[in-house]
Amino acid sequence: MSARPSSPYKGLTAFDDSALDALLFFGREREREIVVANLIASRLTVLYGPSGVGKSSLLRASVAPSLRELPEEPLVVVFSSWSDDPSGALATAFGEASGEPLGTSPEVAIQQVQRERDVYLILDQAEEYFLYHVGEGADEPFARALATLVSGPFRVNVLISLREDALAKLDHFAGRIPSLFANTLRLDRLDRESARAAIERPIERYRDLTGDPVSLEPELVEAVLEQVSAGRIEAPLAGLGVVEHAESAARIEAPYLQVVMQRIWDEERASGSSILRVATLEGLGGAQRIVEEHLERALSSLSSGQRDVAARIFGHLVTPSGTKIAHEESDLVEFAHVDGDELRRVLAVLVRERILRSDDEGAVVRYEIFHDVLAQPVLAWRARHRTEREIEHEVAERARRKSRVQRLLALAIGLTAILVAAILFGVVQRRNAYEQERDAHARTLDASAVALLTEDPELSLLLARESARLAPGPTAEDALLQALVSSRVRATLDTAGPVSALAFVPRRNAVVFVDGRGVLRMVTPNGDALLETNVGQGSSVAASADGTYAVVRKENGSPLIVGVPSGRTRCVLDGVGGRAADAVPVGDRVVAVRDGIATVFDARTCTLERRLGRVGPTAVRLVPSPDGSRVAFVSGRQAVVVDPARPRVRIRLAHPGDITSLAFNADASRIVTGGLDRLARIWDGRTGRRLRELEGHTGRVLDVAYSPLGTEVATASSDGTGRIWDAESGDLVAPLFGHTDFVRTIEFAPDGASVVTSSDDGTARSWALSGRRLATFAGHSARLGDAVFSPDGRLVATVAEDGTIRLWDAGGAPDLVETDIEAPSSSTTEATSGDVTARAEGSRVTLTSPGSDARELDGHRLAVTSVAFAPNGRRLVSAGRDSDLILWDVRTGAALRRLRGHFGEVSDARFSPDGRWIVSAGPRSVGLWRASDGRLVRLLVGPEGPFRAVSFTDDSRTIVAVSEGGVVTAYECRICGHADELVELADERLGATGRELTPEERELYG
Secondary structure, eight states: OOOOOOOOTTTTOOOOOSHHHHHHHSHHHHHHHHHHHHHHHOSSSEEEEEETTOOOIIIIIIIHHHHTTTTTTTTTEEOOOOOOOSHHHHHHHHOOOOOOOSSSHHHHHHHTTTTTTTEEEEEEHHHHHHHHSTTTOOOOOHHHHHHHHHHHOOEEEEEEEGGGGGGGGGGGGTTSSSSEEEEEEEEOEEEEEEEEHHHHHHHHHHHHHHHOOEOOOHHHHHHHHHHHHESSSSOOOOOSSSSOOOSSSEEEEEEHHHHHHHHHHHHHTTTOOSSOOHHHHTTHHHHHHHHHHHHHHHTTOHHHHHHHHHHHHHHHOTTTOBOOOOOOOHHHHHHHOOOOHHHHHHHHHHTTTTSSSEETTTTEEEESSSSSSHHHHHHHOOOHHHHHHHHHHHHHHHHHHHHHHHHHHHHHHHGGTHHHHHHHHHHHHHHHHHHHHHHHHHHHHHHHHHHHHTTOOHHHHHHHHHHHSSOOOHHHHHHHHHHHHHHHEEEEEEESSSSOOOOETTTTTTEEOOOEEEEEEEEOOSSSSSEEEESSSSEEEEEEETSSEEEEEEEEOOOEEEEEOOOOOOEEEEEOOOTTOOEEEEEEEEEEEEEEEEEETTTTOOOEEEEEESSSOOOOOEETTTTSEEEEEEEETTEEEEEEEEEEEEEEOOOOOOOOEEEOOTTEEEEEEEEEEEEEEEEEETTOOOOEEEEOOSSEEEEEEEEESSSSSEEEEESSSEEEETTTTTOOOEOOOOOOOOOEEEETTTTEEEEEETTSSSSSEEEEEOOOEEEEEEOOSEEEEEEEEEEEESSEEEEEEEEEEEEOSSSSSSSSESOSSEEEOOOEEEEEEEEEEEEEEEEEEEOOOSSOOEEEEEOSSSSSEEEOOOOTSSEEEEEEEEHHHEEEETTTEEEEEEOOOOSSSSOOOETTTTTTTTEEESSSSSEEETTTTTOOOEEEOSSSOEEEEEOOOSSSSEEEEEEOOOOEEEOOOOOOOOGHHHHHHHHHHHHHOOOOOOHHHHHHOO
């Protein structure tokens, strides 16, 4: 078997009916034998179980392959297409499985396919049949066909699989199918040993398939089993068989087991580790935190009103102590005071996302939290949601109180003619009221700033700055620090009208575009204009790879070649004008097309080199390869790929639907295309042979991209998601969930470690290749047209229909400064403060002082690599190979906080000279922590890690780090300043973007 999986685990993705998934599916061996035996022995078998128990995975990855391996070589059909015409779809499925054209009805099709061999039909997710065809009579075509297949003289055995809460709905077929419930099987959750196999055996199989020496720590297996156990066991309904174990030990939730193991796998592989470790699980916050992230993603798909409904029903499904309670839908309507239709829509989303499960108790359907591990995250989310709503209420209430205070003051002033004492009293009260109101206003601004960190970081920064000016203090400083970290926009450029696209000029790190007035502009991230020249309205621009020239494409008229940065027009490409014209730079050539005829010009002399001939119909789009060796001409359902130097060398790529996007890998040996048919395809760039189909999007594929290393492919779709794929196998690496509208574009960072997407929801987002969201770039007031990385990967530029371009910090380090700073000394396992000495001995730290017994500080799981005292000597920070930092109280020896954020050995950790910060050296980044509460403020990236030593300069404003290769990097930490410095930085950032409070915001927060 040559298949090479990208991961041994599936996450929340169900196992499919494929050879590779069958190889990786473990833990259900006994259940498979029972289901296969019943399916062979009985004309009709009904398999049911709780939502999310893994019925589809069992049937597709285990039962179906086992049936196909029978000596009789039966025909096995797994069917789950219920939405439209299931009868016609079933007939089609029989034909596809047999490889022969068959009749249009299941009855006719089965007569043909069962003549030579037995047929096993598996009807998966059958509850959806009743969802889409509720109210249709028993004579509905599919109902009639199913009765014929089961009762007729055919060599066909049928298995119906459905959720437990839909079991009673099978009565729909009772009149036609005798002994409908005579052979029922219930699938339970995994027991502990089966779950252990589901963790350990895929790793063994992955090693066999790939030769990669990956392994598991035994402690990790036990920790995962403990953290994803399901608890209470439900008794099965009566039937001839029960696919469950007899013992009453706690069961395991297979979906969350897969989610947790996939998350650990992603982290370990990203750090280069071949061992899945319990330390990584703990570093991720355990199964609880992994599930919290799943919860946050699921709830983000709800509207604001629906989240209010979810918050109310959660209050009745989980007790304050974290105990699950099951309720009927009618109970939730009454308890939560919500509309029934709206509640059903919310419940449907929460069940689909595996936040809730529906359990059938006879004629009653009850809803409960899907898993015990979700209880605390649900409570935390509900508390946070209520706090945000209370803040909104407090803002409105503060405005009302302000008016009342003003009336009281006016009354006090009116009494001044009566008593001087009253005047004095009024003055004092006024001053006190003002101070109280000022403080209350500042705290409200702080709370609002923190609540808006994700939704509108710039507004958050505006409010936090105003609070710090109004009433400086720790709370205001904390809110301002969080706002500065979250606010990534660095410049806002007015484009004087719509701009369809933008680009960075290589080697200059400047953005170039044609604004709404027809002016070609090149602007640095600081807002400095390098180039402004009029080229005419309706133009777009593309920069050459060496940054020396740009091609301006005009809507009506011939393209121009413009020098950079002189702005002088070198030439006009005569004969290439018109609406159907396009031109792109390809090395030192410009390839142009008009009316489907392609030509090549010398970019230096503007002379015509050659004609490439016809490459398509009238409308053709050009896409050059990164190395300039190929150009693709895309039109309709085909793309013609040509070598500009050898025009006779060309290939054609044909799509069933129109091609929406195309991208090359670095050397043009592979091509990826996206289409209106919801698929992306990978092609051999030399022969044009189709290699892979990337199937999974439920909407049109709008954009595609190849990673710089060629190992991943990214796609963007109208279904509101992006996806990362393994370019070699075509396997899905990670879906990108979070946008609420079409995802228009997707692009890899220059280092290939992340992607950025732009969406009609008005935001851009950056993502790790594991699918983890890194940053949200929100601030445009209209949908985005494009989002691109700068050549150095430190900036993201976005353009929107609101007439602006914004430049954002992509999420790396603070500003890098010159590295002619003395490198810090190597980390030490011994430190002294006054008469106290701290010495690392293995995984323990020993404190010694004259006249006192030595004290052992036990907290690290692996060897301690570094110890350092705070400037006042009262606290100690230690770093270890277990990826943790621990903050200790020197006087008591107590562990104050465990700081987690690195994934791998932490080589060094030290306090800043002012004692306000801790800096740490990790395997891939430098960590900046706030010493007061242990909060991770930033992970700074720069040169290749791992980092071995770090420290602050004497002013506590510059961080210096040394990597293993001896590279010294210095980071200017402007967010390390005090409140007045943070206000100055906020002024600078807001001044660069021009963001101010709108009249509505001023009225709300004023």
